[in-house]
Every structure is written in structure tokens, then in C-alpha cells.
Amino acid sequence: MRIGCPREIKNHEYRVGLTPESAFELTTHGHEVLIEAGAGEGIGAADAQYRQAGAAIADSAADIFAACDMMVKVKEPQPEERVQLREGQILYTYLHLAPDPAQTADLVKAGVTAIAYETVTGPGGRLPLLTPMSQVAGRMSIQAGATALEKVHGGRGVLLGGVPGVMPGKVAVIGGGVVGFNAAQMAVGLGAQVTILDRNPAVLETVGTHFENRAATRFANRTNIYESVCEADLVIGAVLIPGAAAPKLVAQETLKDMKRGAVLVDVAIDQGGCFDTSHPTTHDDPTYVQDGIVHYCVANMPGAVARTSTYALNNVTLPHALRIADLGWQEAMRTDPHLAAGLNVHAGHVTYPAVAQELGYDLLSLDEVLG
Numbered sequence: 001m002r003i004g005c006p007r008e009i010k011n012h013e014y015r016v017g018l019t020p021e022s023a024f025e026l027t028t029h030g031h032e033v034l035i036e037a038g039a040g041e042g043i044g045a046a047d048a049q050y051r052q053a054g055a056a057i058a059d060s061a062a063d064i065f066a067a068c069d070m071m072v073k074v075k076e077p078q079p080e081e082r083v084q085l086r087e088g089q090i091l092y093t094y095l096h097l098a099p100d101p102a103q104t105a106d107l108v109k110a111g112v113t114a115i116a117y118e119t120v121t122g123p124g125g126r127l128p129l130l131t132p133m134s135q136v137a138g139r140m141s142i143q144a145g146a147t148a149l150e151k152v153h154g155g156r157g158v159l160l161g162g163v164p165g166v167m168p169g170k171v172a173v174i175g176g177g178v179v180g181f182n183a184a185q186m187a188v189g190l191g192a193q194v195t196i197l198d199r200n201p202a203v204l205e206t207v208g209t210h211f212e213n214r215a216a217t218r219f220a221n222r223t224n225i226y227e228s229v230c231e232a233d234l235v236i237g238a239v240l241i242p243g244a245a246a247p248k249l250v251a252q253e254t255l256k257d258m259k260r261g262a263v264l265v266d267v268a269i270d271q272g273g274c275f276d277t278s279h280p281t282t283h284d285d286p287t288y289v290q291d292g293i294v295h296y297c298v299a300n301m302p303g304a305v306a307r308t309s310t311y312a313l314n315n316v317t318l319p320h321a322l323r324i325a326d327l328g329w330q331e332a333m334r335t336d337p338h339l340a341a342g343l344n345v346h347a348g349h350v351t352y353p354a355v356a357q358e359l360g361y362d363l364l365s366l367d368e369v370l371g
Contacts, residue, residue, distance in 0.1 A: 174229075250264070
């Protein structure tokens with residue numbers, strides 16, 4: 001199979017779909033790998049390293065889109081990339097389709113087979129291809145929130161850890177999954193007062209046992225969310241419904257009852273965001289203030305720590321890429337239901353239930369696709 005990896009073009013996205021080490025694994029399996037010139041610069045990987053791994057270097061993304069059977073990326077294809085996709089081509093990347101009707105329509109029109117990292121499953125219902133980026137984003141959310149709390153950035157001027165004689169800042173983490181756990185870990189490490197909210201009693205028990213008396217837990221009903229948000233200096237939105245749009249958990253009218261200069265960090269923004277007032281921002285312009293509350297809603301947070309993120313991502317995406325390339329996507333999915341859960345679009349149809357329901361498409365079932 002001929003596998004292509006273009007340079008990422010989303011704002012301040014420095015990650016790359018394949019590391020030189022991943023390219024080497026693919027070429028040793030007998031596959032051709034084509035890398036766009038400079039694609040690895042953001043992680044410190046030179047074109048020469050890819051050549052040493054057996055990959056060829058293409059002058060442009062257009063050359064890769066035209067020549068390759070499978071495209072391996074990090075972020076969802078941008079409009080100028082989507083017009084280059086073609087029928088029968090495999091797209092393997094993060095997609096986040098439910099809150100993105102324009103992208104979904106373009107992928108349906110192109111006739112591609114689109115496999116989304118974020119819906120590939122693992123044992124016990126885990127999302128192993130999403131986990132490493134959730135770990136990164138969770139940890140970064142506290143760094144970003146702590147910076148946004150500084151007065152010069154519009155925040156309350158609160159130091160999360162406090163100092164002797166001054167109370168630490170209060171952090172509310174909505175969602176106790178991978179993002180929320182890692183956010184809480186960082187916040188607790190800084191010495192903040194941390195409250196973790198979740199609807200799943202088992203999750204609350206797990207995080208409660210882990211953090212003991214270093215963090216409080218609350219059941220995530222509307223009253224508890226409202227009270228925790230209003231008391232907090234920093235709120236982390238860390239909720240996830242696999243493949244679906246994030247639920248809106250903090251209403252716009254709640255903002256007027258929050259502390260002036262408090263910060264909302266919406267890590268769920270890739271799936272539409274979990275605050276009513278969220279809209280995507282970029283690393284160039286990461287925050288905005290609405291109703292006196294600072295919002296940080298960067299949709300590709302892990303891109304800022306590109307080297308760490310890329311290697312963590314390749315650790316989990318490469319095994320599936322090898323299966324797809326070695327067996328073909330249909331046989332790979334027939335023999336691996338976890339990979340099959342990643343199929344979101346195929347041959348002009350939406351194949352993922354949450355996306356079809358959210359955007360009003362007729363669902364083509366996996367059984368129909370795989371025959």
C-alpha cells in the first residue's frame with residue numbers, strides 16, 4: 001500500500017501523522033511511504049531522517065493526495081485538503097465530525113473511507129487512540145488556565161497554589177475521565193483546591209480513592225455543577241460522549257453568577273464544547289472574555305507540545321495503521337471490532353451512529369459495510 005503523510009496546516013499545528021520510526025515500521029512491512037517535505041519540522045524530524053527510514057519525500061501535499069491509498073494525519077482535513085480527497089481513499093486521523101457538518105458533508109461527497117482516531121475502541125470501552133492526547137490536553141489545561149488567570153491576560157490575578165497566609169485558587173473539573181483525571185493531577189500538584197465532578201459513581205470512587213483528601217468529589221447534577229462553577233477560579237470542561245457532540249453543562253446565564261475574571265478552559269471544544277458560550281480559538285489568539293469570564297477554547301491544545309504529543313500518538317495509532325496496510329481496511333476491521341468502531345464515513349455514507357443522529361444522515365451499518 002502507498003501511505004501518505006502531509007504537513008499539518010491547521011493554525012499552529014506542529015504535530016505530524018508519522019514519525020520517522022513509524023515510517024520505518026511501515027516500509028519494513030513492504031509499504032511505500034510518502035512524506036511531504038518539512039512535515040516533521042515541528043517535532044525536530046528532518047526530511048533526511050524520513051529518507052533514512054525508507055520513505056520518499058514529496059514536494060507538495062497535492063502530490064501525496066494524488067498518489068496515496070491511505071492518508072495518515074493528525075487533525076481533521078481542512079477545506080483545502082478535503083477537495084483533494086478521492087473516492088476509495090482511506091483517511092486515518094482525528095475527525096470529530098458530530099459538531100462539524102461542513103467537514104462531514106465534504107467527506108461524504110468525496111467518497112472516502114474515513115477512520116476516526118477518537119472512536120476506535122479498546123477493551124472495556126476505552127478509547128486508546130484518544131487517551132494520550134487527552135492526557136496531554138488535561139495536563140495542559142491547568143497550565144493554560146493558570147496563565148489565563150493572570151491579571152495581564154484578563155483573569156482574576158489568582159495564583160492557583162497560593163502562598164503562605166493566602167488561600168490557594170479553587171479549580172472545578174467537570175468530568176473525571178482521562179482529561180479530568182490528568183487536569184486534577186496537575187492542579188493538585190500545584191496546591192490548588194480541587195473539586196472533580198462526574199455522573200458515574202465508579203469514576204468518583206476511583207478518583208476519590210486516588211486523590212484521597214487532596215481533592216473533593218461531587219456528583220455532577222445541575223445543582224452541584226452550578227455551585228462548583230460559581231465558587232471556582234478555574235473551571236475545566238472535560239466531558240466526552242464518544243463520537244457525539246459534547247453536552248452543554250454550563251449555561252450562559254450562569255456566567256453572571258461566577259467570579260469576575262474566572263477562567264473556563266473547554267477541553268471538549270473539538271466536540272463542540274461543553275459551555276454555552278464556547279467557540280473555538282487558536283494558539284495565536286487563545287482566549288476571549290464574555291460576561292466578565294475568560295474563555296480558553298483552543299481546539300488543538302496538544303499541538304503546542306508537538307514532539308511529546310506526536311510520539312505519544314504514534315505509539316497507539318501505528319499498530320492499526322500497520323493492520324490496515326497489511327490486510328486492507330475491510331479485512332482489518334472484520335478481524336478487529338475495535339478498529340471497526342473507528343469507521344465514521346464510507347463511500348458516501350455516514351457509518352457512525354452518533355454522527356448520523358447528530359447531523360441527520362441515514363446510517364449505513366458496519367454489517368452492511370463489511371458484508
